Amino acid sequence: MDRRLFLKAAAAVSGAGIVGVNDRAEALEHEMMHLLDESAAGSSVTPAERPPLRGAEGEDPLSVMPAKPTLLDFFEHRFGSASHVLQSATRAMEHGMDEEIILACLLHDLSVMNLIRADHGWWCAQMIQPYVSERVSWAIRYHQALRFFPDPSVGYEYPEMYVRMFGADHEPEPYIHAAYEYARNHKWYMAARSITMHDDYSFDPDKKVSIEPFTDIVGRHFRQPKEGLGNDNSPTAHMWRTMINPRRRL
Ligand SMILES: [Fe+2]
Numbered sequence: 001m002d003r004r005l006f007l008k009a010a011a012a013v014s015g016a017g018i019v020g021v022n023d024r025a026e027a028l029e030h031e032m033m034h035l036l037d038e039s040a041a042g043s044s045v046t047p048a049e050r051p052p053l054r055g056a057e058g059e060d061p062l063s064v065m066p067a068k069p070t071l072l073d074f075f076e077h078r079f080g081s082a083s084h085v086l087q088s089a090t091r092a093m094e095h096g097m098d099e100e101i102i103l104a105c106l107l108h109d110l111s112v113m114n115l116i117r118a119d120h121g122w123w124c125a126q127m128i129q130p131y132v133s134e135r136v137s138w139a140i141r142y143h144q145a146l147r148f149f150p151d152p153s154v155g156y157e158y159p160e161m162y163v164r165m166f167g168a169d170h171e172p173e174p175y176i177h178a179a180y181e182y183a184r185n186h187k188w189y190m191a192a193r194s195i196t197m198h199d200d201y202s203f204d205p206d207k208k209v210s211i212e213p214f215t216d217i218v219g220r221h222f223r224q225p226k227e228g229l230g231n232d233n234s235p236t237a238h239m240w241r242t243m244i245n246p247r248r249r250l
Pocket residue numbers: 108109120143144199
């Protein structure tokens with residue numbers, strides 16, 4: 001983790017009046033994603049100058065999506081803060097993880113990037129569930145809770161970022177504890193744990209990444225609907241439609 005990036009993000013989040021520990025953690029990660037992308041782009045806009053994630057009246061037009069958008073189209077046109085997940089997937093690939101884990105790392109924070117921040121593990125797992133294996137969506141759902149709990153057996157420590165931000169003694173909410181207790185005894189525990197192992201350290205402003213190394217893995221493991229995401233009448237198609245056009249009035 002880059003210390004300058006962290007301190008800048010922590011300063012922005014601490015002044016935002018966010019009360020819940022989990023919400024503050026999510027806000028901090030979100031802020032770091034933006035700073036990471038701005039660093040990669042050579043930009044130095046302040047948080048106040050930064051355009052909002054979601055469209056608002058009078059804002060510049062969103063870029064036009066293809067009629068049958070693919071996951072890669074969303075990366076190109078809607079997932080503005082992709083550096084963090086690309087770094088995470090790159091680390092998983094460098095460490096020889098299997099293709100499902102690499103995909104899970106690539107997708108693990110998608111909802112944070114253009115839909116919703118709160119409880120992002122659950123939201124993110126749900127939005128991709130119709131299109132990936134059960135193991136991939138399960139791992140993404142539980143990575144959110146597992147981030148708060150060390151696992152010395154694989155060298156995962158409590159995130160330094162959280163120690164600096166909240167102190168070493170803060171307690172995650174009861175539902176996070178419950179999710180952790182459930183996940184740690186599950187057969188896919190290591191899949192979710194693998195996301196956290198490539199997550200906390202994926203905020204390097206000097207690392208250059210792209211979607212290119214992952215297009216084949218997406219092709220093999222993400223069941224792209226022929227109608228396009230948002231048009232396929234899946235239980236989560238509305239989430240993709242909302243990202244295509246978040247400015248619908250109703
Ligand atoms: Fe996450």
